[in-house]
Amino acid sequence: MSRLGFEQFPDYQVPGMKHPDFSPYESNGGSIVAIAGDDFAVIAADTRLSSGYNIHSRTQSKLFKLSPQTVLGSTGCWADTLSLTGSMKVRMQSYEHTHLRTMTTEAVAQMLSIAMYNRRFFPYYVSNILAGIDNEGKGVVYSYDPIGHCEKATYRAGGTAGTLLQPVLDNQIGHKNMNLEDADKIKLTKDRAVSVASDTFISAAERDIYTGDSVLINIITKDGIEVRTLSLRKD
Amino acid sequence: MFRNQYDNDTTTWSPQGRLFQVEYAMEAVKQGAATVGLKGADYAVLAALCRTSKDTNTLQRKIMPVDEHVGMSIAGLTADARVVCQYMRTECMAYRHSYDAEFPVRRLVANLGNKLQTTTQRYDRRPYGVGMLVAGYDEQGPHIYQVMPTANVLNCKAMAIGSRSQSARTYLERNMESFEDCDMDELICHAIQAVRGSLGSDDADNLTINMYVEMVKSMDPPLEADHDALSEEGMSDDDMMDHGPSSSGVPPNDISDMETTASTGGHDAH
Numbered sequence: 001m002s003r004l005g006f007e008q009f010p011d012y013q014v015p016g017m018k019h020p021d022f023s024p025y026e027s028n029g030g031s032i033v034a035i036a037g038d039d040f041a042v043i044a045a046d047t048r049l050s051s052g053y054n055i056h057s058r059t060q061s062k063l064f065k066l067s068p069q070t071v072l073g074s075t076g077c078w079a080d081t082l083s084l085t086g087s088m089k090v091r092m093q094s095y096e097h098t099h100l101r102t103m104t105t106e107a108v109a110q111m112l113s114i115a116m117y118n119r120r121f122f123p124y125y126v127s128n129i130l131a132g133i134d135n136e137g138k139g140v141v142y143s144y145d146p147i148g149h150c151e152k153a154t155y156r157a158g159g160t161a162g163t164l165l166q167p168v169l170d171n172q173i174g175h176k177n178m179n180l181e182d183a184d185k186i187k188l189t190k191d192r193a194v195s196v197a198s199d200t201f202i203s204a205a206e207r208d209i210y211t212g213d214s215v216l217i218n219i220i221t222k223d224g225i226e227v228r229t230l231s232l233r234k235d
Numbered sequence: 236m237f238r239n240q241y242d243n244d245t246t247t248w249s250p251q252g253r254l255f256q257v258e259y260a261m262e263a264v265k266q267g268a269a270t271v272g273l274k275g276a277d278y279a280v281l282a283a284l285c286r287t288s289k290d291t292n293t294l295q296r297k298i299m300p301v302d303e304h305v306g307m308s309i310a311g312l313t314a315d316a317r318v319v320c321q322y323m324r325t326e327c328m329a330y331r332h333s334y335d336a337e338f339p340v341r342r343l344v345a346n347l348g349n350k351l352q353t354t355t356q357r358y359d360r361r362p363y364g365v366g367m368l369v370a371g372y373d374e375q376g377p378h379i380y381q382v383m384p385t386a387n388v389l390n391c392k393a394m395a396i397g398s399r400s401q402s403a404r405t406y407l408e409r410n411m412e413s414f415e416d417c418d419m420d421e422l423i424c425h426a427i428q429a430v431r432g433s434l435g436s437d438d439a440d441n442l443t444i445n446m447y448v449e450m451v452k453s454m455d456p457p458l459e460a461d462h463d464a465l466s467e468e469g470m471s472d473d474d475m476m477d478h479g480p481s482s483s484g485v486p487p488n489d490i491s492d493m494e495t496t497a498s499t500g501g502h503d504a505h
Binding site: 086087089090093094097 | 300321324328329331332
């Protein structure tokens, strides 16, 4: 007999007994791809927001313009995404009031890392990729894990289809696992970056149910941010 | 006014019903360089004379942006001004974060007035020694508010504070009726001319006038509670895309900080 005076049910699910299990996290799906070039950075994210087999929205942008030179792409738990980008926005505004200038991309990258690690023991369930132009005018991409580990890279894919997209980028942008002469290695132009990003998304939409509907592409240069969209499979 | 036995702290009334410490705080405002604020139908403009120290040659920043839709210019103790400005910025940012909207200006200055009032009624605090002209633009249109160490908040069509500001106020009074019909450039000219009246004989040949112009965000009325219409970043993204809570993230870009020089002729550098 238990202390409580009645028969206790076992921990595993038994018929008739509702097993309460609250998870604070939910995956709302979506994928991001970011590619950095000599004087540009391209970041693309799909626009589908889902929950299990249900779709919340087909037109939800996952790209957040933090400054004219920096864009953050965020997928995972949408509530955490909103909370994180909201607090980043406030911190960046504080910085501007104090320092009378916009935060550099590198500074934003570091601050985001710190902000995420501050929640080490109840993490933001978010897959972040930050793309922008650094102080010297070169394109730069930073990728994050849920607790803020930050890594600078030339190209990166994240989100639910991240593992599908990353090898494609490795091959097409990084020229990995190919027998190529140096002369054949195509220099990365803005158009090529955009077309590789677009193509990888089309492939991802084929296989990943959480990715699809359309892609929003931000092309960041020192002159500003150009926006393009691309339609994807809606199934 | 002379020293007397009722002016030791803020919590002592004089027999005539005056709080001398608060009045002394007002004196601090009168020592500051002049600043002028005025509004038209679509714009609110602030102009301030900046004193430069000839040794260091740096400008005293008198106009402080608070949020995308609010700015203020100060006269008096700069250190106190910074603290007040920081308070207002925090309030605006918190409001924006919580409600995804601009803090209505009259509420912001009302809160500020309440905050200033507590300093006039506590034995362990002193009044803030700074007078402010708060310029803002919200759904009710452009605003100019005068906030003083006495915690008085006045809604103004035009106002000037600081040393020798009476001539600026006279100019504003004379020209006030025409402000409604002025466009932005004319308003700016009025502001400059108003503040010119406050130049003293000891001001420099080449003076810098700091200006702040609060502009209309969007000529269209806010449509269907679509916050993008109010976002002055004006992203070129497709309208169908829901960008989530003000993903326009950032800097108060529409504040035009113009500096003009006015020459007063033939006097020593300040």
